[in-house]
Amino acid sequence: MFVYEKKLQYPVNIKQTNPKLAKIIITQYGGPDGELGASLRYLSQRFTMPLPELKGTLTDIGTEELGHLEMIGAIVYQLTKNLSEEEIKKAGFEDYFVDHTTGIYPQGASGAPFTAAYLQSKGDAITDLHENLAAEQKARTTYDNILRFCDDYDVRDAIRFLREREVVHYQRFGESLRLLTDKLDEKNFYAFNPEFDKKCFRNQIKKK
Amino acid sequence: MTEREILLKKISTYQFAALDIQLFLDTHPRDTKMVEKMREYLKAAEPLIAEYEKKYGPLKKSMTDTNRWRWIKGPWPWETEEDY
Numbered sequence: 001m002f003v004y005e006k007k008l009q010y011p012v013n014i015k016q017t018n019p020k021l022a023k024i025i026i027t028q029y030g031g032p033d034g035e036l037g038a039s040l041r042y043l044s045q046r047f048t049m050p051l052p053e054l055k056g057t058l059t060d061i062g063t064e065e066l067g068h069l070e071m072i073g074a075i076v077y078q079l080t081k082n083l084s085e086e087e088i089k090k091a092g093f094e095d096y097f098v099d100h101t102t103g104i105y106p107q108g109a110s111g112a113p114f115t116a117a118y119l120q121s122k123g124d125a126i127t128d129l130h131e132n133l134a135a136e137q138k139a140r141t142t143y144d145n146i147l148r149f150c151d152d153y154d155v156r157d158a159i160r161f162l163r164e165r166e167v168v169h170y171q172r173f174g175e176s177l178r179l180l181t182d183k184l185d186e187k188n189f190y191a192f193n194p195e196f197d198k199k200c201f202r203n204q205i206k207k208k
Numbered sequence: 209m210t211e212r213e214i215l216l217k218k219i220s221t222y223q224f225a226a227l228d229i230q231l232f233l234d235t236h237p238r239d240t241k242m243v244e245k246m247r248e249y250l251k252a253a254e255p256l257i258a259e260y261e262k263k264y265g266p267l268k269k270s271m272t273d274t275n276r277w278r279w280i281k282g283p284w285p286w287e288t289e290e291d292y
Contacts, residue, residue: 003268003269003270004268004269005267005268006265006266006267006268006279006284006285007216007219007220007267007285008220008285008286009220009224009227010220010224011213011216011217011220012286013209013213013288052237053234053235053237056234057231057234057235060230060231060234061231064227064231070285070286073286074285074286077286078286078288168228168231172231172232172234172235175235175236176235179235
């Protein structure tokens with residue numbers, strides 16, 4: 001189950017509204033490489049993962065991504081607080097505004113709504129871990145791209161924290177992949193599905 | 209930053225250090241030194257959490273408060289004191 005803690009993982013305290021920036025950053029809420037997709041990806045994949053280390057890693061990273069989703073929501077909320085119609089027009093925020101006012105909606109920077117097609121749960125640990133490694137890098141690239149358009153210190157500070165976490169998660173998924181291949185027949189890691197073709201384990205996992 | 213935000217940041221710093229170690233331990237479960245380190249950080253956060261919850265209300269619902277349901281009291285995590 002999940003228990004809510006009434007705090008952000010890292011503080012978000014933005015003094016200057018900026019609806020134009022909010023429209024870019026919302027992509028990490030519901031875009032193709034965003035935190036919602038990340039969380040659903042890991043929390044879904046974990047059910048059929050072999051090895052206790054992999055179940056733990058996916059559960060904990062998937063949970064942390066929910067915290068990141070909340071941070072992105074807080075950033076977008078604070079960037080669009082108390083806007084006047086004048087400010088909305090000036091920032092070109094009308095297109096988001098007509099659909100959602102200043103509500104937080106999971107969509108990409110181009111306005112495409114969130115879809116589960118952004119993630120995969122393949123039931124193959126090798127395949128899924130490779131997807132996850134790629135996903136962490138894609139999110140890191142997205143944060144780097146956001147930082148190119150952002151000179152507000154308060155926003156940069158939170159975005160840089162989130163960017164750094166992608167790097168750490170990449171490291172942990174790399175270790176997960178190594179832990180798994182260490183237990184497989186080293187003659188060919190990549191031709192079998194270790195979740196289904198149990199024979200590919202060097203010493204077959206004993207069922208209790 | 210308000211006094212509340214400063215205290216919350218201190219708590220978050222210890223909790224984040226512990227969380228990052230926990231993630232490390234998922235792939236290095238036999239590293240007892242790091243388990244020790246994680247406990248140290250969580251322990252350091254304890255008195256700060258108690259102080260925070262006493263002054264500003266619960267961080268988790270598990271906190272048994274007196275007779276008022278302070279859980280719903282703002283500011284919520286995405287807000288600041290300015291919103292009130």
